[in-house]
Amino acid sequence: xxxxxxxxxxxxxxxxxxxxxxxxxxxxxxxxxxxxxxxxxxxxxxxxxxxxxxxxxxxxxxxxxxxxxxxxxxxxxxxxxxxxxxxxxxxxxxxxxxxxxxxxxxxxxxxxxxxxxxxxxxxxxxxxxxxxxxxxxxxxxxxxxxxxxxxxxxxxxxxxxxxxxxxxxxxxxxxxxxxxxxxxxxxxxxxxxxxxxxxxxxxxxxx
Numbered sequence: 001x002x003x004x005x006x007x008x009x010x011x012x013x014x015x016x017x018x019x020x021x022x023x024x025x026x027x028x029x030x031x032x033x034x035x036x037x038x039x040x041x042x043x044x045x046x047x048x049x050x051x052x053x054x055x056x057x058x059x060x061x062x063x064x065x066x067x068x069x070x071x072x073x074x075x076x077x078x079x080x081x082x083x084x085x086x087x088x089x090x091x092x093x094x095x096x097x098x099x100x101x102x103x104x105x106x107x108x109x110x111x112x113x114x115x116x117x118x119x120x121x122x123x124x125x126x127x128x129x130x131x132x133x134x135x136x137x138x139x140x141x142x143x144x145x146x147x148x149x150x151x152x153x154x155x156x157x158x159x160x161x162x163x164x165x166x167x168x169x170x171x172x173x174x175x176x177x178x179x180x181x182x183x184x185x186x187x188x189x190x191x192x193x194x195x196x197x198x199x200x201x202x203x204x205x206x207x
Contacts, residue, residue, distance in 0.1 A: 054059065065178070066091060068131040070118045072137075073186075073196035074110025075204055082207050083107065085114035086199025088192050089121055091151045095194075096121070099203035108136050112166040119173040133193055135184030141181050145171055 062193040076083035081104040089096045098117055102110070111134035119128070132138060145167060148154070153161045161167065173179075184190045186197070 029064040034145070049122045066124070066126045068122060068128050070115075070128055071192035071196050072114035072130065072132045072134075073114075073119055073193060073200050074107055074114050074134070075197065075200040076105060076110055077204065080104060080106050082204060083110040084200040084202075084207065085110040085117070086196040086203060087114045087118040088196055088199075089118055097199060099199045101203050101207045103207065108134070109166065110155055111137050111168065112163055114196070114200070116166055116169045116173070118164040119170070119177065119179075122173075122177065126177050128177050128178055129182055130183060131190075131192065133184055133190075133197075135183055138181045138183040140167060141170060141174060141179075182200030 069088075071088040071090075072085070073087075074083065074085040082101070084099065084101045084102055086097065086099045089098070098121070100113065100117060102113075111132065115130060115132065115137060118130070122128070144155075147156075148161050148167070149171070153164055157162050184193050186193060
């Protein structure tokens, strides 16, 4: 959840403006308030970064947002090869399971796709705990994505980031929801993770 207003001032200087939450909430009364985040995206020689405008739930309403648990997993035979994914969505005692497949894909794509598919089911901003056995997904969303955005989706090897469309979809949804990205070791007896693994492989077998 974004709690401050940030902008890029000059080519290499970043300045953060804190304590704007109350003023913004007063200005934009109602369900949503406005946050502006400026990022120097893809324009290393630009004087000012590109400004992105997002709508967020008011900070004081987080306690009233729906609390959702999501569990995801993906699998692939051959990597690349045919693949499947599975996810579980839990909300107030309700459980929903989703699956999908692709005839030619990679394991990482299936891991990302499972997360995208699950988050797409949420029709309003939620507090989400998303649990996965994919370090690629968790590290991507918690450590790497901001750097990718700043560098115009170029990675540390100075190559285009793979699976950009999926990462961008996840980034967009992370701006709507308050998401905690949780990693668990695969095949370690975690009930929901084991179930997602079963769902993914079951879907793949039907391909």
